Amino acid sequence: MKIAVSGKGGVGKTIVAGVLAHFFAERGFKVLAIDADPSPNLALTLGIPFNQANEVVPISENTRLIERKTGTGFGGIYRLSFRVDDIIEDFSVRSPYGVNLLIMGTIKSVGGGCTCPANAVIRVLIEHLLVERDEVVVMDMEAGVEHMGRGTAKHVDIMLIVTDSSFKSMETAKKIYDLATEAGIKRVLIIGNKVISSDEAALIQRFFVNNSIPLFGLIPHDEQIRKADMQGETALKYIKNSEGIATIQKLGEKLLEYKI
Numbered sequence: 030m031k032i033a034v035s036g037k038g039g040v041g042k043t044i045v046a047g048v049l050a051h052f053f054a055e056r057g058f059k060v061l062a063i064d065a066d067p068s069p070n071l072a073l074t075l076g077i078p079f080n081q082a083n084e085v086v087p088i089s090e091n092t093r094l095i096e097r098k099t100g101t102g103f104g105g106i107y108r109l110s111f112r113v114d115d116i117i118e119d120f121s122v123r124s125p126y127g128v129n130l131l132i133m134g135t136i137k138s139v140g141g142g143c144t145c146p147a148n149a150v151i152r153v154l155i156e157h158l159l160v161e162r163d164e165v166v167v168m169d170m171e172a173g174v175e176h177m178g179r180g181t182a183k184h185v186d187i188m189l190i191v192t193d194s195s196f197k198s199m200e201t202a203k204k205i206y207d208l209a210t211e212a213g214i215k216r217v218l219i220i221g222n223k224v225i226s227s228d229e230a231a232l233i234q235r236f237f238v239n240n241s242i243p244l245f246g247l248i249p250h251d252e253q254i255r256k257a258d259m260q261g262e263t264a265l266k267y268i269k270n271s272e273g274i275a276t277i278q279k280l281g282e283k284l285l286e287y288k289i
Contacts, residue, residue, distance in 0.1 A: 199236045254271060
């Protein structure tokens with residue numbers, strides 16, 4: 030199962046991605062989490078200490094790796110064919126919660142429109158991760174809609190679009206939904222997050238019903254998650270007492286029912 034988690038900045042897509050990655054690992058799956066956001070935070074969510082996470086060089090910025098993979102010794106000429114499976118083994122970081130994390134960094138394009146060595150490596154790596162790897166892959170996407178134009182998530186089985194009750198975030202979710210369905214992604218699912226009241230829940234439900242978009246689930250506002258975020262620590266520490274995490278885990282159970 031290959032899952033992309035998307036949405037407007039600040040809606041909580043990273044906590045959804047991190048909890049789902051941990052959920053699948055707890056169920057015995059081999060799990061690779063990918064942070065494809067230019068401002069990576071998935072490491073902290075997965076319990077990797079800040080100092081350790083801060084030392085990781087994103088793949089897109091690893092000039093020595095990129096040169097090793099694409100260099101030919103001739104200026105302006107680089108290889109288009111190279112293996113990338115070793116990148117996961119050499120550069121992924123093991124989370125204390127049983128998930129391997131690969132920090133991708135800024136992705137300008139994974140389509141044919143951008144011809145530079147860094148994007149050649151990213152393009153081949155993402156296709157390998159989403160098409161050839163026999164494991165659960167959970168990708169925390171760049172915030173907003175721009176990543177849809179870059180084709181980053183083109184090969185995923187499921188796209189989860191996270192929104193809160195603000196009009197801007199719901200409009201962004203709708204745009205991502207439209208682009209994802211046009212791109213042929215098999216399942217595109219909307220998740221409402223940080224829901225404080227029944228009025229907010231009704232507001233989210235009404236917006237997506239009016240736009241003929243099914244709602245996959247609603248996650249309540251959770252003070253434990255907010256506290257962890259403020260303190261720069263993983264919310265997984267509070268897993269036994271967090272209603273928000275419990276709800277995301279239930280969504281994980283629903284995802285397991287899909288036959289991919």
